[in-house]
Amino acid sequence: MTPDSIKEILKQVKYPGFSRDIVSFGLVRSAAFADGVAKVSLALNTADPKIPLHLKNEVDKCLRAQPGINATLIDVAVTAPKPATPAAGGGNLAGGKPAGITNSVAIASGKGGVGKSTFSVNLACALAQLLTAQGRPGRVGLMDCDIYGPSVPLMIGINGRPTVEGDSIIPLENHGVKVMSMGFLVDDNTPVVWRGPMIMKTIQQFVQNVKWGELDVLLVDLPPGTGDAQLSLVQTLPLDGAVLVTTPQLAATQIARKGGLMFQKVNVPILGVAENMSYFVDPAGNRHALFGEGGGAKTADTLGTSLLGQVPLIPEIRAGGDTGIPIVVSQPDSPAARTFRDIGETLLARLRKPAPVTNG
Numbered sequence: 001m002t003p004d005s006i007k008e009i010l011k012q013v014k015y016p017g018f019s020r021d022i023v024s025f026g027l028v029r030s031a032a033f034a035d036g037v038a039k040v041s042l043a044l045n046t047a048d049p050k051i052p053l054h055l056k057n058e059v060d061k062c063l064r065a066q067p068g069i070n071a072t073l074i075d076v077a078v079t080a081p082k083p084a085t086p087a088a089g090g091g092n093l094a095g096g097k098p099a100g101i102t103n104s105v106a107i108a109s110g111k112g113g114v115g116k117s118t119f120s121v122n123l124a125c126a127l128a129q130l131l132t133a134q135g136r137p138g139r140v141g142l143m144d145c146d147i148y149g150p151s152v153p154l155m156i157g158i159n160g161r162p163t164v165e166g167d168s169i170i171p172l173e174n175h176g177v178k179v180m181s182m183g184f185l186v187d188d189n190t191p192v193v194w195r196g197p198m199i200m201k202t203i204q205q206f207v208q209n210v211k212w213g214e215l216d217v218l219l220v221d222l223p224p225g226t227g228d229a230q231l232s233l234v235q236t237l238p239l240d241g242a243v244l245v246t247t248p249q250l251a252a253t254q255i256a257r258k259g260g261l262m263f264q265k266v267n268v269p270i271l272g273v274a275e276n277m278s279y280f281v282d283p284a285g286n287r288h289a290l291f292g293e294g295g296g297a298k299t300a301d302t303l304g305t306s307l308l309g310q311v312p313l314i315p316e317i318r319a320g321g322d323t324g325i326p327i328v329v330s331q332p333d334s335p336a337a338r339t340f341r342d343i344g345e346t347l348l349a350r351l352r353k354p355a356p357v358t359n360g
């Protein structure tokens with residue numbers, strides 16, 4: 001029995017409430033075997049006191065059922081999720097995050113064109129599906145702050161204008177996701193001078209004045225890049241965490257590191273790295289690493305976080321963006337849709353748990 005074979009066995013243990021196992025969630029820190037004793041160390045990030053004991057028992061049960069294992073030594077290290085502080089979860093924004101929003105997560109990229117908006121839209125739909133299956137419909141929001149080219153409305157199939165109720169803007173909704181976008185307010189002819197402080201103010205109002213209602217997760221699609229504009233934006237938004245989207249080129253690592261530094265400056269934890277356009281599958285089923293390999297994993301390593309998943313480069317994902325029906329919705333059983341849902345599950349496990357739904 002080797003550490004790898006023990007980890008293989010532990011893939012049978014699912015994280016409570018999820019279809020994913022503790023190994024793929026990256027919770028098994030080490031595994032060893034000697035003289036009939038299996039030694040496992042788990043590292044959990046949860047505020048729920050029942051989960052560590054539950055997992056310890058499940059791991060114990062699973063290992064003891066194996067021939068050759070006579071005893072187990074299971075160590076569970078638990079760190080509580082970071083509570084909201086004025087910098088993380090409060091930002092500089094007067095009033096901070098509205099009480100109904102449990103988690104706000106920035107989706108960022110070091111440079112443009114890596115598919116950040118495509119990723120955000122599919123992830124939002126995947127989260128909506130996962131939460132709906134848990135009896136929590138309507139609890140995902142997507143805020144598109146991409147001032148340079150707000151593409152979220154098109155990609156998620158919304159082309160109306162939000163209505164105003166008193167002081168509040170009512171977000172538009174499609175595929176179970178509540179959406180607010182700069183694209184609802186500006187069109188291609190809006191002069192560039194509109195950008196800048198006025199936009200910053202509008203984006204702040206997206207958090208404060210939009211009637212999001214009760215949300216488990218609000219995804220914030222940031223403008224691409226890690227320059228001053230992005231930095232001042234993340235300083236003013238009440239963020240609980242960030243996901244960096246990158247492509248597989250190793251050169252992308254350098255750029256993504258800057259993104260990591262940007263979030264460190266404002267004390268926002270990086271929840272993970274997602275690699276987009278990771279590989280292309282030809283009609284014969286062969287994989288091609290068109291944009292190189294390893295960028296996502298290396299970036300995650302550099303930033304001391306994990307790779308959340310690898311999204312393939314496939315025509316159906318682009319088509320989903322063009323038609324307003326993301327692949328997660330149009331082909332929910334495709335491998336790409338499953339990848340988005342796996343990433344969504346990992347994120348939900350890393351985020352603050354919302355209060356149970358009491359009124360359905």
Ligand SMILES: Nc1ncnc2c1ncn2[C@@H]1O[C@H](COP(=O)(O)OP(=O)(O)OP(=O)(O)O)[C@@H](O)[C@H]1O
Pocket residue numbers: 109111112113114115116117118119146149151223224276277311312313314315317318319321322
């Ligand atoms: N995995 C993928 N497979 C196929 N096409 C993709 C994939 N991801 C993104 N695309 C396509 O790549 C183009 C760029 O994607 P997108 O607009 O999401 O990038 P972005 O990083 O948000 O860009 P920017 O931030 O610069 O506006 C789009 O045409 C989109 O449909």
